[in-house]
Amino acid sequence: MKEQDHMDQEYFAEAADIARPGAEPLIPLFPWPTRLRVSGLYVASRIVTPPIPAPGPLPIQPIPIAQPLPGIVPTSAAPWQIEELLPWGLLREELRLDVDGRYPQMMASGTLFGVLAKRVHWIARLTASGPYAWTGSIWFKDGDVAGFPYTTVDITTTTTFLASQRKAVVRLSGGGTAVRTRTLAFKSPYFRQVEFEFDCATGVTATTRIGTHDHPNRPATLPNETLSIEEVYRRVGFEVRKSGSDSIVPIGDAGTNARWSDNEMHDAMQVYWSRFAGKAQWSLWVLFAKLHDQGTSLGGIMFDDIGPNHRQGTAIFNDSFISTAPTGDANPAAWVERMRFWTACHEMGHAFNLAHSWQKQHPPDWGTPWIPLANEPEARSFMNYPYNVSGGQTAFFSDFAYRFSDNELVFMRHAPERFVQMGNADWFDHHGFEQASASPEPSLTLNLRVDRAQATYQFLEPVVLELKLTNIGSRPLVVEKNLLSMTEHMTVIVKKRDKPARQYLPFARYCHDQQAHVVMPGEFVTDSLFLSVGRNGWDIAEPGYYTIQIALHMETEDIVSDALTLRVAPPRGYDEEFLAQDFFSDDVGRILNFDGSAILRGGNDTLREVTDRLSDRAVAYHARIALAAPLARDYKVLDMGDRMGEMASAKEAGGRLRRSAPRIEEARQLYTSALLEKKEQAIATLGRTDYEYYLGRFRAALVEHGAVLKKEPRDMKRDAKREKNGDIEHTMRVIKEALSSLKDQEPVSR
Amino acid sequence: MLLHIALQEGFHHDDVRVLVDAREALVNADVTTRRQTGYAASVDVDVTRSPVVVEVVLSKRRVIQSHSVSVDRPTYLGVSLTPEGTLAWKTSHEPFGYL
Incomplete structure (x- = not known):
């Protein structure tokens, strides 16, 4: 009740701040507000x-309202x-x-x-x-x-x-x-609770509160108050408490040069922070010291990216550049106090996993945010550098209201606890998923599905997702026909539990001729995504839990899918563990991704071993498909002679195209085993979309090599329906008839 | 005259060479930006003429870019790698500060 009183009082004070001459107050101040x-x-x-027991009879069991x-x-x-x-x-x-x-x-x-x-x-x-x-x-x-x-x-x-x-x-x-x-x-x-502890090195004073009007360069509407760090974070939505008693950290702990290294600060944190524990907790240690090893150019740092629990400690360096007011400043002492206060709030923001305002968008090799981000280089936020905005620090502070940006507030208030809580997700992991330009009322929804009751995969089994984009609006929508296979329009994030998120980078991009496709309300388009391996290596391999989420970038908005959590089971036995050493290679990844190769012989040998030793396992279906495809048709190979594998032009190396003849009988056996013998298992592991695709390839190969398809009377309506819905049963029947027709002929060999 | 060259945003295990008027000023095979501060590495060079040409080579990324900078007073040159894989240059006559 006391907290609520405090918040309500603040609310009324805020209303009074907003009320300006000539402007109608947004909130009626008198009489007592009804809202x-x-x-x-x-x-x-x-x-x-x-x-609490009260006079009179009580129900024996609580009665739900x-x-x-x-x-x-x-x-x-x-x-x-x-x-x-x-x-x-x-x-x-x-x-x-x-x-x-x-x-x-x-x-x-x-x-x-x-x-x-x-x-x-x-x-x-x-x-x-x-x-x-x-x-x-x-x-x-x-x-x-x-x-x-x-x-x-x-x-x-x-x-x-x-x-x-x-x-x-x-x-x-x-x-x-x-x-x-x-x-x-x-x-x-408040939305969440947090506790802070402020400790100082010997001879250093902590700046944990300031007068907002002490410096003349400020917004004209800024309320005149004494503002504390605790109050800044209360306004974010945290119930802030202080832990322990603020103490003095002897300067000897920084070594003889009195400057602090990250390791020295980490050691000091373990000794002097009353709440130190090797676990995630809503608690933060703030050290005020003179200088970091880096010298006067470092004003403060969230130094704790060491060990398994990041973001528990920050430091502010009072003798650094933040204590040098600009030449000619109107009130240098107030400028310094404000900068020290600002720096403390800024470094503590990093402990809540906030990145700098200009770092939200960055290359994938920095690590992966949850969904794509937009930079805020001009934000008047604690997370921006005041001197980096247009007009420099003067412009920044003239328009700075001692707050975080809206996106940062959403992140701290509403992101899953593990993204924000100190000691939980690693620094910079998930640091700002909130900024995808998702529409509040999207007309499309993207679902990630797997063709099985539970999203559990056998060890070594590649993961193929089904993507389904549905028009949930009331009007027809025009989308690219191949939108879901254009991976350059997607950001795909794979996050193994307790590991940093990774961005899936496909081996290849496909350029499609642009074709408009109309999706009526309630209708959908689907496609598959082979996700286990890409240019980043094997994103899904080790046993454990993985979360997958995709942002599909449309012209005006991002469609962000639900997160799909799947599990990779441990190896079944020695054979799987042994084969894994060769299986999780770049060659095997490429062969599976491109449905076969006649060149990557080592990878093909591994896949043959998989089909022999793990013939009943799901991975064998993928291996058979990949081995069958290059055998089913003429295969062109660029022969570079002795210079195979070198970085040389084909002309320099005397390269020539060599044709490899099909081995249709082997292909037929592999395809039959992969696609026809255990249809349900095949669909579950290959995915329905890819299963249909492989059936089509199998049928085409049979026809190319002499199979005679039974003539059916043309039925435009039925054919259109089959094309639209994918008629697996029909295709399978056609293939079986084709196989029968081949049995009546001589084995085909060309 | 002082020319301070700071490698700032965007570096990730990069093999970096910095040359000032074709003379090697910094060689570091593993430069990574510390994202808490936006700082990766720096070097101070005493230059005797102005302007000078600063060339930065990122061999793993096959990036080579150069930038002419006047050094008629102490000068601070910040070099960042953009998400597009190009270098961005920022010149100041005040020391850089990191937070």
């Missing part, structure tokens, strides 16, 4: 808290009743509602915590649909999302001066499943 803020954290939990309808404010209910509404299998549920108060982002995010560490995280962009009601599309999902198909959220809050009686009714719908409605109890006006 209370509702932003904050709402929870429901299966851990039943018994109510009726499920409220959207738009209807539910009647009050005690928290212990609300908690019972969670279904079995869910332990806890959170909602972060962000629609008013400081810097409202019109977002909601939720986390569902299940048994066995399962959790689902979602984020939606909201618009108001009533006085205390909001609606919006879910644009981000993370975690075990297979059982969370919802696309839309509607939220209704009850408002009362008693915080203990505030509630939010969350209605999730869409995705072709039943509506899910839950009531969550208000817990806090």
